[in-house]
Amino acid sequence: MAERSDVTRNRAAILDAARALVAEPGELRLSAVAKRAGVGQGTLYRHFADRDELLRALYEQEIDTLVALAATLIEEHEPTEALRRWFAQLAAYARVKGGVIAAVEDSVWADLSTRTHGKLGQALTGLLGAGSAAGVLRDDVDPRDVILLSWFLAHVEAEEWEVRVPRLLDVLLAGLLR
Template identity: 55%
Template sequence: MNAPRRRADATENRARILQAAREVIVNANEVRLNEIAKRAGVGQGTLYRHFPTREALLAEVYRKDVDDLVAAAPELLAEHEPLPALAGWLDRVAEYAKVKREVFAAVEAGVWQDLSAHSLGPIGEALTTLLDAGKAEGVIRPDVDARDIILLIGYLTRLEPAEWDARAHHLLRVILDGLRRHT
C-alpha cells in the first residue's frame, strides 16, 4: 500500500523539480542545483535520484518544453480559428526559445545535438498542423512550410536577455504578418 504513495510522491517531486529548474533557467544568471532543490522543496538527494547530473536535468526541462509546445498546437486549434491559434502558438515559441537558449548555453555539445534532434521533428509537425489549418481556411500563404518558419524563429536564441521582453513577441508578430495570405 505504501509503494503507490511513494510513486505518486516521486512523480510529484519530479514535476516540482522540473518546474523549479525551468524557473531558475529563465530567471537566474547561473543554474545552481541547490537553488533548484530549494525552490522545489526537496533535498539534494531527491534531486539527484531523479536527475543524476546537471545536464540530465537541463535536458529533461528542454524535452518537457518541446513536448508542451507540440501538444499546444492541436489544443489551440480546438479553441481558436487557425490564425489566432498560430499567433498563440508563436507566443509559446518565444517562451520555449528562452529556455532553449539558456539550456543550450549550459550543456555540452553532445547533449545539444540530442536535444536538437528531439525538437525539430515534433515542432515541425506541430507547426505544419497549424499552417495546414490556416491554408485550408485561406488565411495563410500557400507558399510557406514549417521549415521556413523554423529558420525564421531561430533568431530567438540570438536575442540578448536585456532585449527579450521588447523584441521576442514583437518579432514573432512580424513573422505572423508575413504568413498572412493577402487577397
C-alpha cells in the same frame, strides 16, 4: 506500476524550479534547483543523475508542451489566432532553450536538437495546414521555414525581450498571411 504521487510531484517541482533558474543569469546549480523545488539533494539525484539529464528532461518537456498546445489551439481558435498564440508560447520556450543551450555541452545539445526538431515540425505542420485550409495562411511555407525564421528568438537580449519579441512575432505572422 504507477508512480507514487509524491514522486510525480517532486519531479514536477524539480522541473519547475529548473525552468525558473535556467532563465536567470549564471550557472545552473543543482543545489539551487533542489532548494527552490523544496526537495533534498538525494531526491533530485534520484530523478536526474546529473545536470545534463535534468536539462534534457526540461527541454523535452518544453517541446512536448509546444506540440500538445498546437493541437489544442487548432481546435479552439481560428488559424491565425492559433498560430499567434503558439508563437507566444514559442517565445517563452525560447527563453528556456537559451538557458539550456548555455548550460549543456555541445554533444548533449546536438542530441536534443535532433530529437526535438521533428516534434516541432509536426506541430507546425498542423498549424500551417489549418491556416492554409482556411485560406488565411500561405501554402508555400513549410515548418522548417518557420523554425529557421524563429531562430531570431535566440539572439534577443534579455533587456529588450519584452519590447522586441512581440513585434518580431507579429512580423513573422504577417509574413505567413495570405
